[in-house]
Amino acid sequence: MKTIYHAADRRGHVNFGWLDSHHSFSFGQYYEPEKMNFGVLRVLNDDIIEGGTGFGTHPHDNMEIVSIPIYGALQHQDSTGTNAVINQNDVQIMSAGSGIKHSEYNHFKDKETNFLQIWVIPKKRNIQPRYDQKTFDPANRENKLQTVVAPDDESAAWINQDAWFSLGNFTSGHQADYTIKKEGNGVYAFVIEGNVTINGQSLYKRDALGIWDTDKLNIEAATNAEILLIDVPMQLI
The missing domain is CATH 2.60.120.10 (Jelly Rolls)
Structure with a gap:
């Protein structure tokens, strides 16, 4: 058995005011060569978004992108025509495939939303972009x-x-x-x-x-x- 331990206080950290984010792996301004991935798990970001703010429309391709709200809710739109609210106890996954554009905002104007943003390298490349969301009891x-x-x-x-x-x-x-x-x-x-x-x-x-x-x-x-x-x-x- 092999293990690797990642302490919470050793994660990368950025705070842009509207976004307070901790990175388990190298991402954006945070680069740590020993924390590039765990197998095909490429990103695990612990994001807190201020009310009324979020990520504007931006592109992705060939990545499986999972969003898991811890509290609050996200407003999601993408180029497949999906317009959805992702609530606590929901799990959303977007297969970016050959290319997709999306935006994610805090659904609430007056309180924070905390969610896990997780990227997984896909098994097959350039598939038709796909969206899935389910609610779990x-x-x-x-x-x-x-x-x-x-x-x-x-x-x-x-x-x-x-x-x-x-x-x-x-x-x-x-x-x-x-x-x-x-x-x-x-x-x-x-x-x-x-x-x-x-x-x-x-x-x-x-x-x-x-x-x-x-x-x-x-x-x-x-x-x-x-x-x-x-x-x-x-x-x-």
């Missing part, structure tokens, strides 16, 4: 893991990659096991809230642990905790 992740992104599960948001995202809300003292979905994959575990131990490593709010060359994880909640597991191929195509 948080009751279905109480003391267990709920799959929210998958290439092979109609109940989850579809992704153009052999990647699976799972969310879990655990009460203090609860344990759970997770089996990695595909041989050659690893898992990037990101703690949204609380304190957990994963395969013996203590993790706190916004810490992360990458694990590979194993087939199973053990998760134990030291406090009430919320976690995200990102199960991805370790080999870049």
Whole structure:
């Protein structure tokens, strides 16, 4: 088993006033050669957007872009004709494929929105751009893991990659096991809230642990905790 630990306070950080963002991997003005990616996971940004502001229309191609609101809501528009609000307990994925333009704004004028912006390198390039969004009942992740992104599960948001995202809300003292979905994959575990131990490593709010060359994880909640597991191929195509 191999691991890499990313402490919350070692992430990249930018604050533009309207946007306060922490970067788990090199992004924009933040460059750290040892933090370019975890397998095909390329970006994990923890973004707080001020009310009434957001990202204007901009292009992407050949990237799987996942948005997970922690609190608040996002107003999304893109060149596929999609116009949607992404609320807490929603997961949105945009397959940029051959090219797409989109904008994302805080849906609220008077309060912040916090969301995770995650980029995954796709399995197939230049596909037709695609949008998917699903709502997930948080009751279905109480003391267990709920799959929210998958290439092979109609109940989850579809992704153009052999990647699976799972969310879990655990009460203090609860344990759970997770089996990695595909041989050659690893898992990037990101703690949204609380304190957990994963395969013996203590993790706190916004810490992360990458694990590979194993087939199973053990998760134990030291406090009430919320976690995200990102199960991805370790080999870049």
